[in-house]
Amino acid sequence: MSLPALPRIMIEPLVRAALLEDLGRSGDLTTDAIVPAGHRTTAFIAARQHGTVAGLDLARLAFELIDPAIEMHVGHDDGAMVAPGDVIATLSGPARGILTAERVALNFLCHLSGIATATASVVAAVQDYKAKIVCTRKTTPGLRAIEKYAVRVGGGSNHRFGLDDAVLIKDNHIVIAGGVSEALKRAKDRVGHLVKIELEVDTLHQLREALEQGVDAVLLDNMSPDTLREAVAMVAGRAVTEASGGITPATAPAIASSGVDLMSIGWLTHSVGILDLGLDFEGEVRA
Template identity: 45%
Template sequence: MFEWTKGGAYDEALRQKIRGWLDEDIGSGDITTETTIPAGAVSRAVIHVKESGMIAGIPVAKLVFDVVDSSLVFEAKVQDGDRVEKGTVIAVVEGSTHSLLTGERLALNLMQRLSGIATKTDQFVQALKGLPTRLVDTRKTTPGHRMLEKYAVRVGGGANHRFGLYDAVMIKDNHIKGAGGIRAAVAASRAQIPHTMKIEVEVESLEQMEEALASGADIIMFDNMPQPLMKEAVQRVKSAAPHVMLEASGGVSLDTIHSIAETGVDVISVGQLTYSFAALDISLDLNAPKGGAVK
């Protein structure tokens, strides 16, 4: 089970996003529901999965329905981080039929995407089983959804890399070109950042790795480096500066992640956790009037 991190500021920030997403979908009103369903109708909706996977986004869906209509009663049947089989009922929502149908698509969209991310992350975590290497995500997230998508990675058993450009220094190839080299880039950054902030440098060769090490980088990322070369680089760094954290990134798949971890890197970052995943198939059915039996 993965516990939802609750907090006033966090929840309110998400509520504001949900209001915006609902405005995008509803506009001037849910014309289909308003013209087909009696205003006072009350129903029971059953949310279930149509394929196996890991669930993420139950608290998010609950917030969606609460923003639509705070009188709706949302009952979770599973929790984020639970692995479920096809056909599992994951939640039941009761109340105004208008409200249920108006909030349905946004709630499902978010749960499907977050569950897809959690499911994929879990697959990568399982592929690393038995090894100390940590799996992390990247900034390759859907604009406006980073907070939720990185949450889903944590639900799946992964960890978060930096959240944005503001919370860590990551010197990549274009920074190196613009600054005039790795040494110059690290020195310029070190002179301006707080002493508590780390500097990560992306390298593609042993020569760049040696330069990053000599410059005093705290973290060295091996970008798309062949595994034999990466293994040699890891051995050199661990011998010279065991305190330096080592990260591998680029071209990581379920088939290669275990062998990449065996090179001795501390962290492996995988962009596809949040940009190349299959949404989990989740459906909502108006089951019966309030008090009716679940199918």
């Protein structure tokens, strides 16, 4: 999926921080001791499993910041589907720089590709339905922008980026306010007319109350597909419907068949595995 690249001003602080963390106080002791300063080489980043690539700009920047003489030529763009053995990028230049930046570059690339791959699997599972797959704010601290980017690369969409994007009244807000109606009243009294209001419900009774008060979107939490169908019928187009809870590639089709507009999934960013990619020097590429 072709997307605009993330601005350099957004990703450079993340890559710099990761490199500084890795270099520590004395730099790459192993590489500096073993590899001659003038040695130049060619290396390849290759896939070791099937998946969707994301994060190439961050990988490129990691090599560039360590040594601008390193050239990285990509064989696949973000969003490309790869198979074991596919060469994703070719690197040429100073061997020291390639080895020093390798782990940080791969950390970003493997992590974001893992998110994109997981997202693509759920998106594919609901391709026959109108529901969009969206991620949440359950992200790695400091990495939200790039993790949400990876979700978009995988064909998903983004929920709120931050608390100031919209009002989302959750169960704890309702408890403290004393009920659905009071929570909605307080929100409407406080925010401007351009701010959207979404409310989480876990029963059809709460949903009915929310619709009576008026709401832009409803988060239907941990409802069965049958209950979701009832909820969608009750809403009848008066609000955006979002299903949440227990959504996996296996359960997604049944949930999407209820007719909901959105399906939000926290694990896409908080606990997904990496896509296994590796860097090998010329003559050593392996699947």
